Amino acid sequence: MLAECMGRFKLEVNPSLDRCGEIIHEALSNKAVLIIVGNCIIDYNGRASSKIGFGERILIVKSDSSVIIHRPRGIKPVNWQPSGSIIKCEYGRNILKISSYFKGEVLNVAFKNIVLISFMKLEDEAEFSMYATEEDMKKAIFMNPNIIERGFIPITDEKHVSSGFIDIYGKDSKGNTVVIEVKKDMALKDDVIQLYRYVEGMRKNNPSIRGIIVSPSISSSAKHLLVKTNLEHVKLTPKICSKIIHEAERGKLTLDNLNINDR
Numbered sequence: 001m002l003a004e005c006m007g008r009f010k011l012e013v014n015p016s017l018d019r020c021g022e023i024i025h026e027a028l029s030n031k032a033v034l035i036i037v038g039n040c041i042i043d044y045n046g047r048a049s050s051k052i053g054f055g056e057r058i059l060i061v062k063s064d065s066s067v068i069i070h071r072p073r074g075i076k077p078v079n080w081q082p083s084g085s086i087i088k089c090e091y092g093r094n095i096l097k098i099s100s101y102f103k104g105e106v107l108n109v110a111f112k113n114i115v116l117i118s119f120m121k122l123e124d125e126a127e128f129s130m131y132a133t134e135e136d137m138k139k140a141i142f143m144n145p146n147i148i149e150r151g152f153i154p155i156t157d158e159k160h161v162s163s164g165f166i167d168i169y170g171k172d173s174k175g176n177t178v179v180i181e182v183k184k185d186m187a188l189k190d191d192v193i194q195l196y197r198y199v200e201g202m203r204k205n206n207p208s209i210r211g212i213i214v215s216p217s218i219s220s221s222a223k224h225l226l227v228k229t230n231l232e233h234v235k236l237t238p239k240i241c242s243k244i245i246h247e248a249e250r251g252k253l254t255l256d257n258l259n260i261n262d263r
Contacts, residue, residue, distance in 0.1 A: 009120035017096040020114050024089045024098065027061070027119035034061040036098075038114035042069060042079055046105030052078065059098065059109055061087060063122070067100045067107060081107050132238040132245065134184045137214070138168055140241035141180070143248045145170070148212065148234055152178065163197040176208045183215035184238050191215075192225045199231065 010023065020036070027034040036059045042052040057078070058070045064083035071078050085102040096114070100107040132140065138157055145152040151173025159169040168180040179202070181195040191213060199211035211231040218226070218233050226233055 009118065011116070011118040013116050015114060015117055017091055017094065017111070017114065020096055020111075020117050021089055021091045023117050023119065028087055028089075030119075030121065031063045032119040032121050033063055034119045035059070035117070036111070036114055037116040038111045040109050040111045043108045043110075044079055044106070046102075046107075050079070054112065056115075061098075061100075065100075069109065079107055079109075081105065132184065132241040134167075134182050136245060137182050137184060137236065137238060137241045140244040141168060141182070141214070141236075144244050147236060147240070147244070148178075148180070148214065149173075154180075161198055161201060163201050164194070166198050172210065176210055177202070177206055178210045178212060181211070181213045183213065185215065187213050187215035187218040187222050187233065189219065189221045189225055192222045192229065192231060195231060196225075196229045199229075 010026075012019065012023065015023070024034060024036075026032075037056070038059075039054055039056050040059070041054050042050075042057075044050045056072065060068045060070075062068075062083070065085045065087055066083040067079075067081040067085060067087070068077045069079045081100040081102050085100040085107075088099045088101070090097045090099070095110050095112055097108060097110045099109075141148060142154050142157070145154050149172065152170060153172075154168050154170040156169050157167060159166040166179050167182045168178075170178045170180070172178050179195065179198050181191060181198070183191055195211050195213050199209055202209050211229075212234055213222075213226070213231065214234045214236045216235065216237040223233065225231075
């Protein structure tokens with residue numbers, strides 16, 4: 001079975017391995033997204049090594065040469081290679097082998113049977129935006145306290161005091177106590193009043209305590225009240241917090257790749 005549409009996609013069901021080789025070459029030459037469903041064995045050598053026997057799986061080669069292999073269950077790929085990989089295809093002895101090479105890592109996928117092969121030219125230039133909740137913003141601050149200021153050390157969250165619960169309690173680089181109130185939207189006058197209650201109740205025994213409201217922006221009335229109450233504001237957006245969490249979970253977060261001006 002063959003399906004085509006104006007050169008944008010091609011799909012064949014139960015093709016021969018010879019034919020699959022031709023389609024793969026065409027897909028890679030056109031930097032199209034390639035999808036193969038079939039019975040394959042997987043062998044990986046690189047930072048570690050792994051091998052999986054024959055089974056029916058889905059292989060996807062994207063237009064940037066990244067590779068993902070999925071089993072019939074679960075959301076995580078069983079193997080993958082990053083963008084910029086070198087893809088090669090070989091055929092012989094009734095086996096079609098697709099190999100992906102990336103900086104000393106080699107992923108070999110050998111198919112003995114392919115039930116479906118397809119490629120398509122996809123267009124997607126939209127920007128991905130994922131915005132954090134206030135809980136996520138607090139998490140990001142604990143992951144990278146320097147987004148508040150250099151040397152800030154968060155100690156605990158949801159600290160109970162007589163007037164309520166402090167979002168984040170910590171110390172600055174000089175050892176002063178810092179109380180932080182986090183807002184994912186514009187900070188308003190009521191938010192400053194809430195922070196003031198926390199801080200004022202603790203200033204009697206700790207006059208050097210600092211109160212900081214953290215939010216993407218602040219209203220003019222709230223900013224005026226901050227000055228009157230000797231409190232502070234740090235600009236931090238849910239967007240940059242999402243980036244911090246995402247990069248930290250991938251193990252790639254450093255101060256160098258975090259633009260503090262984007263806070």
